[in-house]
Amino acid sequence: MALDLSINKYADVPYEEKERLFDEAKADGRWEHVLYGCYECGICVAACPSARFYDFSPRVIAQAVAREDVDLVYTLMNDSVWDCSQCFSCDRCPRQNSPGQIITVLREVAVRNGLQTAKQALEGYGRIIYKIMSTGSQVSPDMLQPNAFPDWGKHVHEISENLEVWRKALPPETLHTIETGWKVDEKTIIELYLIWHMTGVMNMIEEIDEGLFMILVDVMEERLEEAGYDVTFD
Amino acid sequence: MIHLPVVKATDRVFDIDPNEAPTHDLREELFQLEKEGELEVIRVPEPYMEVKTKFGRIKKIPVEKTWHHKSCGQCGHIPGYSTSIFWLNRAFNLDYHDPTDQTSCTAWNYYASATSNPEAQAAVAIRNFAAAHEVGYFPLIHCGTSFGHYKEVRHALVHQPDLRRKVRDIMKRLGKKLVVPEEIVHYSEWVYAMRDRIAERQVVDMSNITATVHPACHYHKLIEEDAIYSEEIYGAQRTAIITGVLEKLGINVADYSTWFDCCGFGFRHILVSRDFSRSFSVQRKIEVMMEEASPDVTVTHDTGCVTTLDQSQVVGKAHDKKVGLPVMSDSQMAALAMGAHPYKVLQLHWHNTNNKPFLEKIGIDVEKTWAEFEAECAKIKSGEKQYMTWEDAAK
Numbered sequence: 001m002a003l004d005l006s007i008n009k010y011a012d013v014p015y016e017e018k019e020r021l022f023d024e025a026k027a028d029g030r031w032e033h034v035l036y037g038c039y040e041c042g043i044c045v046a047a048c049p050s051a052r053f054y055d056f057s058p059r060v061i062a063q064a065v066a067r068e069d070v071d072l073v074y075t076l077m078n079d080s081v082w083d084c085s086q087c088f089s090c091d092r093c094p095r096q097n098s099p100g101q102i103i104t105v106l107r108e109v110a111v112r113n114g115l116q117t118a119k120q121a122l123e124g125y126g127r128i129i130y131k132i133m134s135t136g137s138q139v140s141p142d143m144l145q146p147n148a149f150p151d152w153g154k155h156v157h158e159i160s161e162n163l164e165v166w167r168k169a170l171p172p173e174t175l176h177t178i179e180t181g182w183k184v185d186e187k188t189i190i191e192l193y194l195i196w197h198m199t200g201v202m203n204m205i206e207e208i209d210e211g212l213f214m215i216l217v218d219v220m221e222e223r224l225e226e227a228g229y230d231v232t233f234d
Numbered sequence: 235m236i237h238l239p240v241v242k243a244t245d246r247v248f249d250i251d252p253n254e255a256p257t258h259d260l261r262e263e264l265f266q267l268e269k270e271g272e273l274e275v276i277r278v279p280e281p282y283m284e285v286k287t288k289f290g291r292i293k294k295i296p297v298e299k300t301w302h303h304k305s306c307g308q309c310g311h312i313p314g315y316s317t318s319i320f321w322l323n324r325a326f327n328l329d330y331h332d333p334t335d336q337t338s339c340t341a342w343n344y345y346a347s348a349t350s351n352p353e354a355q356a357a358v359a360i361r362n363f364a365a366a367h368e369v370g371y372f373p374l375i376h377c378g379t380s381f382g383h384y385k386e387v388r389h390a391l392v393h394q395p396d397l398r399r400k401v402r403d404i405m406k407r408l409g410k411k412l413v414v415p416e417e418i419v420h421y422s423e424w425v426y427a428m429r430d431r432i433a434e435r436q437v438v439d440m441s442n443i444t445a446t447v448h449p450a451c452h453y454h455k456l457i458e459e460d461a462i463y464s465e466e467i468y469g470a471q472r473t474a475i476i477t478g479v480l481e482k483l484g485i486n487v488a489d490y491s492t493w494f495d496c497c498g499f500g501f502r503h504i505l506v507s508r509d510f511s512r513s514f515s516v517q518r519k520i521e522v523m524m525e526e527a528s529p530d531v532t533v534t535h536d537t538g539c540v541t542t543l544d545q546s547q548v549v550g551k552a553h554d555k556k557v558g559l560p561v562m563s564d565s566q567m568a569a570l571a572m573g574a575h576p577y578k579v580l581q582l583h584w585h586n587t588n589n590k591p592f593l594e595k596i597g598i599d600v601e602k603t604w605a606e607f608e609a610e611c612a613k614i615k616s617g618e619k620q621y622m623t624w625e626d627a628a629k
Contacts (some may be wrong), residue, residue, distance in 0.1 A: 029352065038604045049496045049514050050355030085346035085503065085510075087451040087496035088382075090457065100261050101296035107348035124346050124506040127347055136337030136358075139305040144311060151508060153548035168614045169607070169622040170313050170581065172320050174304075176621060185334045191408050192337050192359055198404050208349060229266045 003055040003079060007071050010078065018074035025111045026064075027071075034101035038062040043088035044099050056083040058099035060092045077106045079116045082121035102151055114207035126212045129205065134219050136192045137181045141167055190227045202233045238456045250463070250470055255289035257459050261416060263392050272398060273391070276367050276415045283427040288463045288473075289605065290569040294417050296374070298328035300566040301366035302421075305377030306338040307537030313583025315540065316376055318569040319421050321579045324624060325572055328432065332376075334364040341383035343536075346501035352390060353395055359387045364410040374421055381420040382452030385460055388414055394400040418454060422475050422535035423462055425564050429482040437573040438596050443530045445567075447476045447560075448598030450536030451496045476535050476564045483571045488527035492518050498546065499538035515546035516555050524556045530592045531560045535569055544586050560589035576600075577607035578627040 008016070010161055025031065044058040045051045050060070053065050061080065064072040081103045090099040110118040110127045120130075159166070167176055174182040197220075206213040217233045224231045251417050252259075268275045278294040287293050300323070308315040323330040340358050344350045364628070366373045375381040377466075391414060402412040425432070454461040454473040465475035467481070477487050498514030522541060523529055534540055543561045550557040560569075566580045575600055576582050581591055583604075590600050610626055613619040 007315055009551045014613070018553065029397055030390065033390075033393065047494065049498060049518070050500075050510070052518070053510050082502065084248070085498075085500040086497060087499075088455045089451060089496060091455050104345070104348060108351060111348045111528045118348075121502070122300055122349075122506075125347055125502065128505055129347060132338070132343040132598060136340065137310065138340070138342040139306055139310040139337055141310050149545070150247070151512065151549050152545045152586060155548070159584065162611075165611050165614050166583070167313075168620065169578075169611050170317060171579070171622060171624045172317055172332055173621070175309055175313050181303050181306040181338070182336070183334045184337065188337060188365070192358070194408060195357045195361065195404060195612055198407065199351060199357060201350050201354045204349050208347075227406075 005060070005072060007075075010071070010074055015070065018070050021077065021109055021113060022073050023068050024069070024112070025105050026106075028105045030101060030105060033099065034105070035065055036095050036097055038066040038094055038097065043095060044068055047089035047092055048085075049087060049089065050085045050150070051084045054083040056080055056183060058103075058108070061106075062093075062097050062099045073106075076124040077110050078115060078117040081106050081110065081205055098212070111115055111204050111208050119208055122208060129209070129212060130216065133196060133201075133205065133216050135180045136184060136189060140178070140180050140226070142178045162187075181188060186227070190224060190229070193224055194231070196220070197231055238518045246600035248471070250275060250286065250288075250290035250465070255459065257289070258391055259291060260389060264388075264414060264416065265494040267398075269394065270471075273402070273412045273414050276372060276413050277546070278416050278419075278589055279372050285423065285427055285462050286464060288459050288461055291459070293419075293423070293460070294463070295419055295423050296372050298323070298330060299371050300328075300330045300374040300424070301369070301371035302330060302332050303336060303339075303362060303366075303373050303377075303380060304332075305380065305537045307342065307541060308376055312537070312540055312581075312584050314566060314579065314584055315537070315563045316565075318563065318565040318574065318580055319425075321569050321574050321627070322425070322428070322565060322572070325435065325569075326428070326438045326576075331369060331371045333365060333369070335369075336362055339380035339383050341379050342501055344383070345379070346505065350392045353400050353404070355383070356387045356391060356397060356401045357608050359384050360401055360405055360412055360414070361408065364405065366439055367411075372419075373415055374424060374566065376421050376537075378420065378450035378453045379538065381418060382456030386419050386458035388418060389525065390455060418460065420535070422453070422564050425568055426475055426478050429479045429576045432479070432568045432572060433482045436483060436571045438571050438598075439484070440571060440596055442488075442595060443592070444486045444488050444527065445480050446488055446490055446527050446529040446532045446587060447493070448497060448519065448532060448534040448539055449473050449475060449493075450514065450534060451538050453495075453535065476479065476533055478535060478570060479564050483567065488529055490526040491525045495519060497539040497542045499535070499542045499551075501538075504538065504542055506546055510542065511542050512546040512549045515542050516557060519543060519560055520547060520550065524559060529559060530595055531567075531589075533562055533564055535564050540585075547587050559588060560587050560592045561585065562589075570596075575606070575627060576603050578610065578622065580596065582606070
């Protein structure tokens, strides 16, 4: 589907709100290191995998932010940034821009402000956020289930059927785990939860998925309390 | 008429001169910050090996005393990848540490969902670095994304005083120091630096093998100046990683036209939008390799690349695409060359694409080695053994 970059699509969103979000992006400490203007040479597009399969252009994004087109930036923040592969092939920009990093910042603003399009882009992703926030590991052996990866064929069935034995048949002692990639100390997890608490990351989760936030709060507060910490995420 | 000096293309020499580098040497800034009391630098332990990076600077790669920062994707879904790295360390009788005081870098999630922020990402990185430093070992990063992300974190900490202050405060509350490694080292750099010693111990002839190489984006595109290059490999116009190891093992490394392209992983895409990952991986990588190079195997050095290039071939096959190319890591190839067991160590049964023709081509008896692995599993199932040990893997 072609990307609608006209001003009409988000005409009902006040300009001041769009400007507020853009200002939030520009206030990020990385901004001055990832945007230096745009030659519009298109080298970033030539290197971009997402540009081959979506109506997506890192050049359009670099242009929009460089000339501070508030309306266009808002449209792209909603309808384009989630197509990026975050491979950073675009870092070969001759003007030293990093369109990929610009997108990272715009995505963060979208999540922090609970934009509906960000919620849609992350639909189905909640179980991954749960895994990473609660265990510090993005994926785990027990996620290799046929219903999660039907397009990976019968091999996933074979793995899930043999999972427990095959994990025990790994020579490194740290890898005899099912729910995490390796054995993680309790104190390590507690320190991770404290980092989430001190950096306000849980507020972002609340904006994007309130139900998931409540589940995570239950899990984390209980383990922190057991470890002797009186911490609440509200 | 104006006469301009003309240098023919054939006469030009591309010298790598660190004095001509377009970027500052971040390590100098790190040591300056250490002098000012802003942070502590974790030195690369001796003995170390020296390699050249993109602009000709020297990078130190530790031989041992390495703290293995494991990859969640490798350990979770393709555990023979990390097992092979450990096996290589054990084969050379090197001192290494496989920690349980380690989280993942959480960067896969960050690049996928942005449900984090720079303070949290930097704090996770420094907590892991501090854990390594506390036990006297040096971080060796298994995952390409962790490696790239940690380079970004280090860069940000050097250039953003406010971020440094925030992370230092967080570490203080955790009872830790703000410590930053002198070098961010990826395991494949260690394999590359060890390639002569690996080749000396090679027992499996691989001279009849043709391989293609896929370099991980987050290895050589994020903070590009910190990736290894060599005049001997592609004239230092591409990173030397993986290729240098395979050539040392006698493997014919074949080129293909989409070498620079990513694998299609996409971070968010591989988990919730895999139509993109499958299409890109098959159409822009695997099919191109097959048509242009006819390889026996493709070798890469990152979690997501192995997973995407391997698993995407299932749907490619259903659509009659030209697929069927085994995917392995450089650590697995190096271990295999040195005689590691294909199932007990390389754990190739976790990979999807049929690797039997490749293994048979280098003289490995697939039925026999698989039966040996199954015998170990049978002992675990019967309760005769709780786990398979390193000693069992060596039989």
